[in-house]
Amino acid sequence: MPVSCPHNAEINCRDCRMNTLCLPIALELDEVERLNEIVQRGRPLHRDEHVYSSGNEFKAVYAVRSGSIKTYSVNDKGVEQVTGFYLPGEIFGMDGIAHTHHANAAVAMETSAVCEIPFSRLEDLSITMPSLQRHFFKLMSKEITSDQQLITLLSKNSAEERIATLLLSISARNAKRNLSSVRFRLPMSRADIGNYLGLTVETVSRVFSRFQKQQLLNVDKKEIEIRDVPGLQELSNS
Amino acid sequence: MPVSCPHNAEINCRDCRMNTLCLPIALELDEVERLNEIVQRGRPLHRDEHVYSSGNEFKAVYAVRSGSIKTYSVNDKGVEQVTGFYLPGEIFGMDGIAHTHHANAAVAMETSAVCEIPFSRLEDLSITMPSLQRHFFKLMSKEITSDQQLITLLSKNSAEERIATLLLSISARNAKRNLSSVRFRLPMSRADIGNYLGLTVETVSRVFSRFQKQQLLNVDKKEIEIRDVPGLQELSNS
């Protein structure tokens, strides 16, 4: 749980490198300032530290400032399901709005920092800032469409297609953050990838090996180099 | 596309049997009246008629008044993916908010009627009615959590578990509408069920037959009688 001390208080949304990703572009400067005032910046989280756990009271949504976060749920039988991977500039925690408590848990996959945006204050602010309200409607709608894309992926596509699609998704999101779209480090383990995509670790590993053999990728542990974007896109049925 | 003539103009949200499902409970009477004024009621749609198609401009969200609606998307290769089934009192079309156009299509599975709620007017209204804003945040969040449950179902559960879960979901939603939770008519075809759950028609059919043999269900075409709720719940992993 990010402590709401003025740690990193020098950081302002106005100056944050990620602000084009997590804030509505249409915001006026003084509006950014008002939003900035409600955002709480937590101390850095290290690997495996939770932002919130399943059953925690829902109080806020979060933006990734650095590092990477995964969300997951646990069903009655104790089986975990990874529901999303979040990279810097992306918002998570919106699953909790419908209920008073979080359905999912969120955990840092590596040393990470997140901004906490208290939801009740966000709601109040939205009332006087229509563009902010619209922005959050859009963010939630995007979450819905991306979940639906995952549903399609899981119910219609083979292991190779699923993994190609995930790699391209990470590639595209890296591009948005002005990082390389062809060389990057996967923040998550093979087990997380398999869990997220409905596959076993062994299958994930085999597909990576096959992709390497087919010259689609260079894989070195978590370091990925995409060598044949069109080839992957074809697999991903784009 | 529902025609916005004053067809069925006598219907008012205030009197609608479904209003406890699609409206926020906290709404004052005059607030219901203001919402009622922006809601457009379309003529009845018959089977296979579209509410909107993929690529249509996003203008509104919709509530099912009677009948049943399915939403689906079509990927680049022309493969359909059913993304949801919506029963009376339920809201659909929220996937379009993020973009200016609908990602999905929505089609009537039987003769149906829907209420159209123009989104821009809903946004305006939300600004003066905080409980309405909160209601729509919650609706979207619910859509997210239910999509995530489907993701878990698809990536972790067997054909039998998936179908048991779908039947119990429809059963529970019928109960909310004061209909029988044990005897009902499935509005969708076996093909739709299979498509939604990531299974082939044959598998769906076989599982229905097996459930019947195990005395879990009586199946007569689309008429379902659940004979062993606890048995199904156990399969569905509670």
Next chain:
DNA sequence: AAACCCCTTTGATGCAGGTCATTTGCGACT
């Protein structure tokens, strides 16, 4: 540096569900 742990890779085998093909049943139209 040895011991340990955890993540990943690779191989061998089995099965749930897909694919293909045929049959059955029912409603609509003539």
Next chain:
DNA sequence: AGTCGCAAATGACCTGCATCAAAGGGGTTT
């Protein structure tokens, strides 16, 4: 009553991925 058409059921076979088992790094601890 007969024919067409479509949804659903059933059977035979096949395959992609899971499962089980084992072994190979790389990092951390002592």
